[in-house]
């Protein structure tokens with residue numbers, strides 16, 4: 001009996017880890033991103049504490065929420081569709097990110113938990129700030145980083161050296177591969193711009209890190225790891241990407257693509273009324289949603305009117321996610337304030353998805369093989385849209401007050417030419433063709449990070465070297481020196497022989 005209990009203890013200890021997941025960006029899609037990590041961990045029997053801006057009143061078994069929903073009230077995240085310029089300014093986004101980090105760590109419940117509890121691993125999302133490195137540092141536990149967007153220079157810099165500058169188009173560079181000279185030059189400038197920004201913010205981020213986390217480390221009786229080390233002390237990076245979507249690139253083995261992981265493995269059934277509507281729409285369905293952050297109700301009146309009349313003319317059923325009531329709707333247009341997106345996209349009658357081109361929506365359309373008409377507004381939406389257009393399963397329409405006409409052209413093109421549909425189905429095959437599910441990947445790598453005490457064997461070794469060693473400048477220097485010495489010796493010898501020659505000649509004379 002004793003042995004059995006002991007065995008039971010060992011078994012439960014080996015499986016039930018205590019994991020901290022941090023979600024502080026106050027938007028539903030960021031909640032969805034972190035919950036997509038939390039769920040597989042719960043499923044594997046682990047204990048999860050989730051710092052979140054959207055605490056549910058009734059969390060699932062083994063899940064505990066730490067409420068930071070006050071961030072929602074202080075930090076504005078609603079995007080005004082017609083005035084998105086200020087949201088695109090990287091300086092503004094970084095300030096927003098720093099405010100979010102500060103508000104989270106200043107929450108008393110968060111501080112108490114960090115001081116009093118011991119976690120086996122810490123998962124946080126990268127959002128334009130590195131200060132959150134402190135959570136894993138005070139816990140002295142493996143840090144797992146989640147990138148909600150595809151691979152980019154900054155994550156590359158955190159886990160390795162940045163190698164993609166000459167080969168992979170960066171964030172807003174929509175060039176095709178291989179890049180021409182001009183596109184490569186743009187990449188280099190983007191990289192220099194980022195590096196300059198990182199350098200400029202370094203001392204501020206470092207001082208924030210020290211200010212927020214030193215008191216917590218002191219209360220725990222541990223020394224806080226210096227910022228420049230904590231920053232790169234990353235065990236695993238989960239990237240919301242997949243090679244069927246973003247180009248393959250050379251990365252260390254602790255960077256794991258889990259694109260589409262937020263999509264449930266088994267598509268939930270549609271509500272009865274929607275199921276009936278979609279089933280009876282054999283002629284095809286157009287699904288239109290601009291996501292959760294941009295409210296269609298904030299659209300200018302003219303745009304709404306144009307859309308209603310364009311949709312009304314289509315020989316298809318149109319499902320429109322719209323938060324307000326619309327009067328005089330044509331018979332084929334159905335408006336709901338909420339729609340189960342993945343279940344709709346999974347339906348065989350859905351022919352086109354009109355979207356803002358956010359990454360989550362784009363990945364969902366890839367998974368279910370539904371071609372897109374993207375109307376990108378801000379952030380990574382334009383580059384996602386360009387990527388999809390280039391891949392051949394999407395068309396792009398510029399967001400503007402008179403976009404109705406352009407949208408009509410795009411709809412006619414997409415519904416009259418099946419190349420987009422076929423391409424979407426092909427890419428969908430690539431997208432779902434994986435040796436293991438993302439659920440397994442997430443469970444495996446989090447457990448591996450814990451059990452190997454930091455997955456050091458998977459990490460790039462570049463951070464053990466100085467920049468001139470990585471660029472081999474010291475070796476090139478030595479080579480040049482040797483060449484120089486050889487040249488000098490050679491010159492000495494030839495001039496010696498010349499002199500001898502001269503002497504000889506003089507003797508003869």
Ligand SMILES: *[C@@H]1O[C@H](CO)[C@@H](O)[C@H](O)[C@H]1NC(C)=O
Nearest residue numbers: 074075076092095096097099
């Ligand atoms: C960040 O916080 C500061 C200080 O509370 C405030 O002045 C600023 O407007 C905030 N910025 C953003 C983008 O939230």
Ligand SMILES: *[C@@H]1O[C@H](CO)[C@@H](O)[C@H](O)[C@H]1NC(C)=O
Nearest residue numbers: 140141142143225233453454
């Ligand atoms: C880096 O993280 C690991 C856990 O992954 C931790 O054990 C180690 O102490 C950290 N390194 C330093 C120098 O603190």
Ligand SMILES: *[C@@H]1O[C@H](CO)[C@@H](O)[C@H](O)[C@H]1NC(C)=O
Nearest residue numbers: 392413414416417418419420
């Ligand atoms: C359909 O669209 C593809 C991609 O734009 C194009 O190459 C093809 O010529 C089009 N086919 C027709 C019949 O218009």
